Amino acid sequence: MTIDEFKEMMCCNEPDFAYNGERYSICWPGGRYYVTASDRPGDTELEFETLDDLLEHWIIQGRRFRDILPDIDLG
Numbered sequence: 846m847t848i849d850e851f852k853e854m855m856c857c858n859e860p861d862f863a864y865n866g867e868r869y870s871i872c873w874p875g876g877r878y879y880v881t882a883s884d885r886p887g888d889t890e891l892e893f894e895t896l897d898d899l900l901e902h903w904i905i906q907g908r909r910f911r912d913i914l915p916d917i918d919l920g
Contacts, residue, residue, distance in 0.1 A: 846919055848911065852896050860919045865906055871899070 846854075854860070861870035868883040878893040880903055893899035900911040 846914055846917065848900065848914065851900075851914055851919065854919060855896055858919075862917050862919050864913060864917050867906070869905065 855871070855873070859870070859872040861868060863869075868881075870881045872879050878896065878899045880888050880891050880893075880899070882888040882905065884906070888903075891903065893902065900914070901909060903910040905913055
């Protein structure tokens, strides 16, 4: 998935996905983005103000979300 496809999809979805055997999800109540991660339960404390912030600063298995986006299926 490209960054543009992800941003378009996020307009009306709160996706969950698998990556390397772990589960992740994104929700955005009140216009802020929150995440959960099966391998990092503390990530529920993470809050991102924008999609660009989430793409750049959410670290999944040592990589930025932006960098693994092409490797995951959010469809």
